[in-house]
Amino acid sequence: MRSLDRFVDTRPLRSSPAFRRLWIGTTAAAFGGQVAVVAVLYQVWNLTGSTVWTGAIGIATAVPTIVGGIVGGTLADTLDRRRLVLVTTTVSVLAALSLALQAVAGAATVLLVLVLVAAQTSAAAVGAAARRTFISRLLPSDLVRAGVALNHIGFQIAMLTGPAVAGVVLAAGGLRAAYLTDAVGLTVSLYGVLRLPAIRPQSLADTGTARAARGGLPAVRATWEGWRYLLRRPVLRGCLATDLAATVLAMPIALFPAINAQRFDGEEATLGLFLSAIAVGGLLAGFTSGTLTRARRTGRVMLIAAATWGTSLTTFALVDSLPATLACLAVAGAADTVAVISRGTIVQLSTPDAFLGRVSAAEGTVGVAGPGLGNARAGAVAGVTSTAVSSLTGGLACVLAVAVIAATTPALRRWTPPAPPSTPAT
Numbered sequence: 409m410r411s412l413d414r415f416v417d418t419r420p421l422r423s424s425p426a427f428r429r430l431w432i433g434t435t436a437a438a439f440g441g442q443v444a445v446v447a448v449l450y451q452v453w454n455l456t457g458s459t460v461w462t463g464a465i466g467i468a469t470a471v472p473t474i475v476g477g478i479v480g481g482t483l484a485d486t487l488d489r490r491r492l493v494l495v496t497t498t499v500s501v502l503a504a505l506s507l508a509l510q511a512v513a514g515a516a517t518v519l520l521v522l523v524l525v526a527a528q529t530s531a532a533a534v535g536a537a538a539r540r541t542f543i544s545r546l547l548p549s550d551l552v553r554a555g556v557a558l559n560h561i562g563f564q565i566a567m568l569t570g571p572a573v574a575g576v577v578l579a580a581g582g583l584r585a586a587y588l589t590d591a592v593g594l595t596v597s598l599y600g601v602l603r604l605p606a607i608r609p610q611s612l613a614d615t616g617t618a619r620a621a622r623g624g625l626p627a628v629r630a631t632w633e634g635w636r637y638l639l640r641r642p643v644l645r646g647c648l649a650t651d652l653a654a655t656v657l658a659m660p661i662a663l664f665p666a667i668n669a670q671r672f673d674g675e676e677a678t679l680g681l682f683l684s685a686i687a688v689g690g691l692l693a694g695f696t697s698g699t700l701t702r703a704r705r706t707g708r709v710m711l712i713a714a715a716t717w718g719t720s721l722t723t724f725a726l727v728d729s730l731p732a733t734l735a736c737l738a739v740a741g742a743a744d745t746v747a748v749i750s751r752g753t754i755v756q757l758s759t760p761d762a763f764l765g766r767v768s769a770a771e772g773t774v775g776v777a778g779p780g781l782g783n784a785r786a787g788a789v790a791g792v793t794s795t796a797v798s799s800l801t802g803g804l805a806c807v808l809a810v811a812v813i814a815a816t817t818p819a820l821r822r823w824t825p826p827a828p829p830s831t832p833a834t
Contacts, residue, residue: 440593442570463787481769
């Protein structure tokens with residue numbers, strides 16, 4: 409097992425049954441979510457044939473993510489985090505079932521689909537911050553990086569298999585089957601959370617959140633205290649700025665249906681391969697995470713990975729063959745995995761537990777709203793220019809923005825993980 413850990417550090421799965429159950433459920437939910445992503449893209453494209461409308465999916469996810477993330481971060485630093493995740497996941501299941509119902513009823517309109525997507529995203533956003541805090545509570549601090557890496561590997565497995573399965577499911581069972589797959593995956597994720605003990609925030613006595621919970625301080629002010637804590641710390645601020653540069657400026661997914669139609673005659677199978685290619689690269693990078701989680705200059709690694717993401721998507725705009733297209737997306741996926749693992753490690757190990765819900769909410773808001781806004785940008789730019797111009801300018805802007813962040817945030821370039829404590833975290 410030690411030789412395997414050099415590639416994929418599996419110690420959290422072996423040492424913590426609670427983390428293992430949580431990981432299985434999270435991966436199942438991510439798989440169903442990836443099937444739903446393809447289904448929504450497919451349905452909106454078929455209803456409208458417009459990159460502007462496929463880009464609007466990004467707005468339908470970005471706005472609820474921002475609002476829900478802000479609310480969810482404060483709740484995660486106030487309430488039992490386990491209960492919060494259970495409630496919000498249940499609402500997500502109901503939204504997935506509603507998407508399946510509209511497909512069965514044949515009453516689909518693009519606005520109805522987007523409203524249901526927004527409802528599901530809202531629920532997920534409110535619970536996301538609480539879910540992100542579980543790693544540092546279930547694992548000792550020296551295994552947190554490995555836990556973050558395993559979570560992202562699970563997501564990459566879902567990204568690899570989900571879109572490919574989505575093509576098969578759409579061909580065999582239609583949209584109804586695709587949305588039901590999402591509902592099943594979310595239901596499986598409930599099991600991993602149900603077995604957890606109550607997880608309340610630690611060390612609330614000296615924080616504004618504690619006073620807000622007692623009614624002595626408005627929740628809005630407690631939320632602002634969390635954001636102020638983040639913005640005053642260059643390392644955390646730089647992490648989020650880097651993620652925004654990568655996602656808002658260079659996210660390509662809204663362009664996939666149009667590029668697939670232009671290059672490959674709109675074949676359903678190739679549309680799924682676009683997303684699967686990103687996952688292949690991410691999974692390959694994840695399989696070397698044993699080395700990555702032991703890297704000392706985590707901040708520098710994250711910055712290089714974000715610049716690589718932008719470079720690969722710039723190249724993606726210039727190629728036209730299927731192998732070259734998929735290769736560019738695979739490199740982008742590998743870079744994204746390295747960036748996500750590095751960023752998650754920095755956030756988890758740089759933030760006190762009393763602020764972790766709100767800081768995790770900010771990270772999650774950027775991580776989901778950023779791609780949503782980026783897809784909206786990509787679709788809008790493609791609508792007035794072309795898909796190639798949209799992808800090319802986005803990738804170049806990403807590289808430039810990351811270079812500026814690296815130059816102006818030396819603390820992020822130099823960040824290394826703190827030494828583990830003598831006793832494991834509880």
